[in-house]
Amino acid sequence: SAVISQKPSRDICQRGTSLTIQCQVDSQVTMMFWYRQQPGQSLTLIATANQGSEATYESGFVIDKFPISRPNLTFSTLTVSNMSPEDSSIYLCSVSSGTGPYNEQFFGPGTRLTVL
């Protein structure tokens, strides 16, 4: 299984500022994803991070609010822009063990974001 690290592990930010979260994987992976887990709720997919091209966003999420970079097959960043208290969540990076639908996904430890 892939080993995934995220930075920062947690942060407290002021309204209106931006935070960039980094995700590093110990091996090259094709599929990388960013999820949000709001307090007491399930995981919601924000976008699929595509290497060398623009991320694919899910309904309700836009690039201006959540810009994503993926410069290579082991690294990605998610920025939460112009934050508001509603953005307080755990943000999780995830990778798939392969490209097929039967492949499990592995998750990073998450970044716990609190917006004041």
Next chain:
Amino acid sequence: AQSVAQPEDQVNVAEGNPLTVKCTYSVSGNPYLFWYVQYPNRGLQFLLKYITGDNLVKGSYGFEAEFNKSQTSFHLKKPSALVSDSALYFCAVREEGNNRLAFGKGNQVVVIP
């Protein structure tokens, strides 16, 4: 569209008793089913998956799950629960042709000493 239902919010079980966490799914075509566990302040850990073949799949930490196509269910089970099994459990499904995982709302499992 693919979806997962985990009908219970919390499952309480005494240590040493059997543990069952329920999951039903809805997909178009063949389902690929997964269970994950989330311990406090940790990311999700993969437990097991069903792809095809034997309906009973075994996974990490003594967990197993049974795929039932007629009931569209994939319940997670453990014969004898431990206090350390107390965590949040997520069922997830992916249908063929879709690279997105759909997660259930999660079940909090509390194992009582």
